Amino acid sequence: MGDARENDIAFMLEALALAARGAGTTAPNPMVGCLLVKDGKVVGSGWHEAPGKAHAEVNAIADAGERAQGATAYVTLEPCNHTGRTGPCTEALIEAGVTEVVYALSDSNPVAAGGATRLLTAGVKVRGGVCADEARELNRPWVHSLKHKRPYVIGKTAMSLDGRISTSTGESKWITGEISRARAHQLRKFANAIIVGAETVIADDPALTARIGDEIHHPLRVVLDSAGRTPPGSKVYERLGKGALIAMTSRAPQARINAYRELGVDTVICGADASGRPDLVDLLGALHERGVLSVLVEGGGEVLGAFFDADLLEEIHLFVAPKLIGGGKPAFGGHGVDRLYFSERYSFAEPQKLGSDILWRGVRRLEAR
Secondary structure (H helix, E strand, O other), X not given: OHHHHHHHHHHHHHHHHHHHHHOOOOOOOOOOEEEEXXXXXXXXXXXXXXXXXXXXXXXXXXXXXXXXXXXXXXXXXXXXXXXXOOOOHHHHHHHHOOOEEEEEEOOOOOOOOOHHHHHHHOOOEEEEOOOHHHHHHHOHHHHHXXXXXXXXXXXXEEEEOOOEEEOOXXXXXOOOOHHHXXXXXXXXXXXXXXXXXXXXXXXXXXXXXXXXXXXXXXXXXXXXXXXXXXXXXXXXXXXXOOOEEEEEOOOOOHHHHHHHHHOOOEEEEOOEOOOOOEOHHHHHHHHHHOOOOEEEEEEOHHHHHHHHHOOOOOEEEEEEEOXXXXXXXXXXXXXXXXXXXXXXXXXXXXOEEEOOXXXXXXXXXXXXX
């Protein structure tokens, strides 16, 4: 019995690794991986690559061919039971002759749920909950988006020991080392969108790409710019990958709005918060409507502080370099907490050493929600 359980876990972890290949490309769908196993050997594998493309189960069946008959399917998410841009995965598994389905996480989307019941009625054995925690961690933006109707927000900053992201003259390249920067690019690839403020665009003209090895990925670039001050020719507005979106308020001149639109930039007019900046809840709602599941807030400090003050950060990654800057710009602007009790909003894991830097990853405590 123990060996069978160990085999279940091993195959499911392999399926989860397949699912992770869809990081940054599957939204608004979840990342899903599937293995077909027969006589203890993998005979087919697949993962969901992008909306409109075949689901993981269908790809695994195609990979296995006739060997799918009598196989056990290990799927990271309960197979869907509805027809959308593709057909139900339950029917594909039944028609392929799969005799057992082991899944990790139940499908919490009411539109697609019911897969386990459909399989059982067709005589397919079904078991759920294998590596459910790992599957939930992988798809935490999707689970969050279904529940809260807004994207999962990750904050990221690279700072000195005294919490500074630049010197008093604005110099910031580079505070952290190459290993930290490589990890930050992995975060960018995981996210569907990257958010920065107008000051960051004006000062640094960043491209906001995710560079993984020789590959360059272009997530949606989102700029908070209440009055439309950023130059339309900035790198973030280039028509690459998922393009760009600028969030403005009624302060933005119509001529400027038209200039962005002529470049193909998606424009959103948000309400203004107390500081006159685009309302963050409005922005997240607009991104949710566009199918964005996760966003990475990179800065600058005022933008990160605004998300913190609005209590919208679900997760935070702090890359800390062994340097002292003094003065300069803080990693978090805004008002901050007024009582130390509220400083315990996040649960921080053991820090990771990245070369000479330290990474602290914090996740919102459930009781804080």
